[in-house]
Amino acid sequence: MKENTKKPSIDDIAKSLGVSKTLVSMVINNKTEKYGISEKTRKRVEEKIAELGFMPNKAARRLRTGKSFLIGVIVPDISNPFYSKIIRIIEDKAQLDGYNPMICSSDEDSEKELNLIKMLMDSQQVDGLILSSTLDNAAKLDFITKRGFPCVLIDRVLSGSNMPSVSVDNEQAAYTATESMIKSGCKTIALLTISPGYISTIKERKQGFARALEVHGLSFTEKNVIEIPFQDIKNSVYENLDTLLKKNKIDGLFAANNNIALACMEYFSEKKLKVPEQLKFISFDDIDVFRFSAPTISAVEQPVEEIGSWSFKVLKDLLENGTNAPNKAKISLPTRFIKRKSG
């Protein structure tokens, strides 16, 4: 039993009131003051709008104005709590300014990411982009910059890119975390990191790790670093830990992100490995698990709320003031190393 299936248009409002749709449009867009529309007509129109439950058709508005009030958000995986928390903040902030996010997961796949970007920019006509990029090369995003399209990089930045960004100092954070392990007595520490290794956060974490070793007189070699492929974390972690531990080579382990850490923790509990007695262990990305596990896990906490709110703030600035500002914001937020029981 459908009724009134067609949504009212601006024309319906105008006709039923015997006024022009210009007028209605003005009311919708709060331009009655600007054009000197009388209080009375404004009220009449507003009442009719409420009565019919009219809402402007965004497709039409987008087509006409070229502005969509949509922002594209691309992250590697929306179900990773690190990203879903950031996204939640972006959603809230965006809404306050009338923007809606279109959220997409890139699956750490460069090609997919590029397709998503094009889809969002050219098909969905988003007004701006917030991007945690998995690309290896800043040049691949040059087409965005060339178009003067508002885009802010978050979490992962691209070296050589002149896009504004919101990130943390991964190098320093990893340095501090590693140093803490060294001070607890570790002599041979392995970093379990993720491939592709060109991702800025990963690269910086590795650098900070290496610097800490060297500063503290523990020589760093590439053997200290194991790359785990994103697509097969669990198996790869198991295999590599087997090798590392059988040869009994390491007394400390640093997981470069929360996914890897969870795989390690499964390994520990399955193999009844005692942490921190047999092996000290820390991770990047603080997640709930780390506060409650046995032992609790020391980790680098990232300011997800700030990352979220700054990323929209920076994008909004681009949206309102254009992308031609001489010095683009590059925001680096502080992290915090939370020392717990694991190492």
Added chain:
Amino acid sequence: MKENTKKPSIDDIAKSLGVSKTLVSMVINNKTEKYGISEKTRKRVEEKIAELGFMPNKAARRLRTGKSFLIGVIVPDISNPFYSKIIRIIEDKAQLDGYNPMICSSDEDSEKELNLIKMLMDSQQVDGLILSSTLDNAAKLDFITKRGFPCVLIDRVLSGSNMPSVSVDNEQAAYTATESMIKSGCKTIALLTISPGYISTIKERKQGFARALEVHGLSFTEKNVIEIPFQDIKNSVYENLDTLLKKNKIDGLFAANNNIALACMEYFSEKKLKVPEQLKFISFDDIDVFRFSAPTISAVEQPVEEIGSWSFKVLKDLLENGTNAPNKAKISLPTRFIKRKSG
């Protein structure tokens, strides 16, 4: 140094090839066969499209066809892992059929939810809706049904609603979980649940809890149930646990969702309460934390993947075949109680 700032339109393709835009449109929409367009022209058009990197403007297409290939997804909180996992699946499935999700959080706020629904339907022109509703009354969604608008309820259903739905049998799941505690020797169990209490999942969990008590000869009274307000989980959990435990009334605790469980676990660890020795504890919604915590937490696991994939499948059916099917799909998926160390 912007270049070529304007995106190519269907007209640009047509003009540069000296053909009509009808033709180009046909090519874009794979209708060349249908209209008997020659191979050669099709190829020519396709090449030009590739050359210019043309992508059809969705706003224009939406305006013209009335179809947006957008689906609205509303959940209480996108950063809750239970929902973000479901959403990830929906995103993937939808993409395979050319749909993009617009994801929104309702914050357990009925009014906000209703506004989001209207915004998505009337402004964004989404083609369908996937809804984990926080409403108290099926009638509030009648306007959706009356319009014949495709909408599927997930996770939470509305009693008396004739919308299709994808959910789990919360009553049975809570029954089984509670029964397990009873079998472990609990005599006085409290259910820590969430308000508003009219939400179907919450109501059913309470019913299953009550039934288990009664079936096993432990009388159920409303005193066994504590409602925690969504907005202030931590404080309220702390206060209520203080009361419950000081009077030393309970030997078992059932957290009705993962948010509440986390607050309880913080309480336990802060107050050095021994679980399960001093208090047995279980939860609804299995999350990573439960597998690694000390002790590990027994919990009801919900099939998030299936919820996600079924919800899009059901919506797709509505999208393709209309909402007039006599018997709407009401899908109930199995849960699994995972017994761990906590109770």
Added chain:
DNA sequence: ATGAAAGCGCTAACAA
């Protein structure tokens, strides 16, 4: 096998 033209709902320049 291809083209012309109308129109989706809206905004904005211009007219009155």
Added chain:
DNA sequence: TTGTTAGCGCTTTCAT
């Protein structure tokens, strides 16, 4: 203070 009109980019009906 209000109305007329063109046109955003696309699909689709009707012509040819």
